Structure formats: structure tokens, C-alpha cells
Amino acid sequence: MPDFDTSVPHIARVYDYWLGGKDNFAADRQLGEQTLQAYPHIVFSVRANRAFLTRSVRFLAAEAGITQFLDIGTGLPTADNIHEVAQREAPDSRIVYADHDPVVITHAKALLRSTPQGALDYLDADLRDPGTILASAAGTLDFSKPVAIMLLAVLQFAADGEAGAIVQRLTAACAPGSYLVISHPASDIDAERHIEMVRRMNESMAQKVTLRDHAAVTRLFAGLELAEPGVVKASLWRPDSPAQAATPTVLWAGVARKP
Numbered sequence: 001m002p003d004f005d006t007s008v009p010h011i012a013r014v015y016d017y018w019l020g021g022k023d024n025f026a027a028d029r030q031l032g033e034q035t036l037q038a039y040p041h042i043v044f045s046v047r048a049n050r051a052f053l054t055r056s057v058r059f060l061a062a063e064a065g066i067t068q069f070l071d072i073g074t075g076l077p078t079a080d081n082i083h084e085v086a087q088r089e090a091p092d093s094r095i096v097y098a099d100h101d102p103v104v105i106t107h108a109k110a111l112l113r114s115t116p117q118g119a120l121d122y123l124d125a126d127l128r129d130p131g132t133i134l135a136s137a138a139g140t141l142d143f144s145k146p147v148a149i150m151l152l153a154v155l156q157f158a159a160d161g162e163a164g165a166i167v168q169r170l171t172a173a174c175a176p177g178s179y180l181v182i183s184h185p186a187s188d189i190d191a192e193r194h195i196e197m198v199r200r201m202n203e204s205m206a207q208k209v210t211l212r213d214h215a216a217v218t219r220l221f222a223g224l225e226l227a228e229p230g231v232v233k234a235s236l237w238r239p240d241s242p243a244q245a246a247t248p249t250v251l252w253a254g255v256a257r258k259p
């Protein structure tokens with residue numbers, strides 16, 4: 001018996017459906033379609049999020065000298081997973097993936113491989129228990145040296161009040177020179193259609209989504225130095241091409257350094 005219920009849609013698999021993946025069940029596809037009807041641009045938005053992931057990891061590995069990554073809310077394996085982007089730049093990069101969905105962890109263990117010089121680990125863990133994540137990740141990452149904490153499209157599953165405390169706990173454990181990367185679904189971009197889409201998600205998913213506006217997402221970076229261009233739409237964070245910059249997205253995104 002699997003220890004998850006395939007009759008209830010789950011964000012990891014709905015997201016996989018939006019990205020055109022095959023790791024989803026009927027309930028996920030049904031919600032995938034309902035959300036697409038409410039907000040047809042969601043497919044572009046998730047692609048813009050993945051492109052932001054690639055660009056931010058490339059910046060961290062190639063320009064900021066980061067070789068350690070703690071990614072919470074990893075999602076199902078897809079193209080350009082964090083270790084692939086990081087280890088292309090720095091083959092000795094060490095990455096810990098954490099997700100609370102057992103399907104994600106099983107697939108990650110089966111499909112994701114490190115370079116011989118680097119290391120990968122996979123944690124079945126909950127974002128809302130950052131202490132346990134930090135303790136387990138310390139088996140692979142050296143927190144006395146800079147680490148990038150990656151929170152991409154996941155903090156919306158933490159309630160108001162909770163999200164800021166989680167970020168504080170994670171960044172407090174990191175050495176100066178560490179980075180925080182966040183992308184977060186917005187309450188103030190294409191608001192009417194996006195809010196309707198999320199209402200449909202919250203009707204059927206066990207974990208509820210909290211949207212946040214630009215000011216609230218910016219507050220999550222309190223005490224850190226935001227890299228240029230600050231907190232912007234995910235597609236506008238250092239785009240590689242005019243086509244990337246023009247991709248519709250409903251996510252705010254930013255990268256910041258711990259002084």
C-alpha cells in the first residue's frame with residue numbers, strides 16, 4: 001500500500017501535470033484542468049519559475065561561489081534540477097533535496113545522480129519543521145560555510161506568521177555569505193484570475209495555499225542584502241532573452257545574501 005492517497009490531488013503532482021510530466025494521477029489531472037480553466041497562463045508561469053531556478057542557481061554557482069544548496073519543496077524531477085545546473089558550473093557542489101511528498105523523494109532517489117566529486121541527499125521532511133531539516137542536512141552540508149537556501153514555490157504552504165519564522169530559522173543557521181532564494185505566488189499579479197485559480201486548489205487540496213503580495217514577499221528577505229534587481233516577477237529576474245522576460249508569471253522572486 002502506498003502511504004499517500006492518490007484520490008486527493010497533491011501540489012507536487014498537479015505541478016508535474018502543468019509542466020507536462022507523467023508522474024500524476026486522475027485527481028491531479030482533474031484539478032490541473034480546473035486550474036487551467038481559471039488561469040490559462042499557469043503553464044507559462046511554472047515554466048518561468050523553472051527558468052528562474054536555472055538562472056538563480058547559475059548565478060550562485062558561477063558568480064557567487066556557492067557550492068552548497070539546501071532545496072526545500074523540491075518537486076518531482078524535471079529538466080534542469082538544481083544539482084544539474086550547479087554541478088555543471090562547479091562539479092563538487094553538494095545538494096540536499098527535501099520534500100514532504102513520498103512520491104517526490106522516491107523518484108528523486110531513483111532518478112537524480114550526483115557527479116563523483118559532489119554529493120546529493122534526499123530528505124522526507126516538512127518545511128514547517130526547519131530544525132529537523134537543518135539537523136538532517138548537516139550530514140551533507142557544512143553550515144559553517146556559505147549555503148544557498150532554496151524556497152521555490154513552496155512558502156505559500158506556510159500560513160501567515162509561520163512563513164517568516166521558517167525563513168528566519170533557516171537563515172539564522174547559515175554562515176555569512178550564504179544566500180536565500182525565494183519564488184512565491186502573488187496575490188497582486190493578475191489578481192482576479194489567479195485568486196480564483198487558488199480558490200479551486202484550496203477546495204480540494206489537503207494543504208492550503210496562502211498568496212502574498214510584493215511587500216509581504218519582500219519582508220521575507222528582512223536582514224539580508226537583495227541582489228539586483230530585487231524582488232521582481234520571476235521572469236524579470238536577470239532574464240537570458242527577451243522571450244524569457246516576456247513570459248507571463250504570477251510569482252514574485254528574489255535572491256539575497258546574508259551579510
Ligand SMILES: C[S@@+](CC[C@H](N)C(=O)[O-])C[C@H]1O[C@@H](n2cnc3c(N)ncnc32)[C@H](O)[C@@H]1O
Nearest residue numbers: 012015073074075099100101126127152153157
Ligand atoms: C509547486 S511545487 C515547487 C517545486 C519546485 N520547488 C519548483 O519551484 O519547481 C511545491 C513542492 O513543495 C512540496 N511541499 C509542499 N508543502 C510542503 C511542506 N510543508 N514541506 C515540504 N515540502 C512541501 C510539494 O510536495 C511540492 O513538491
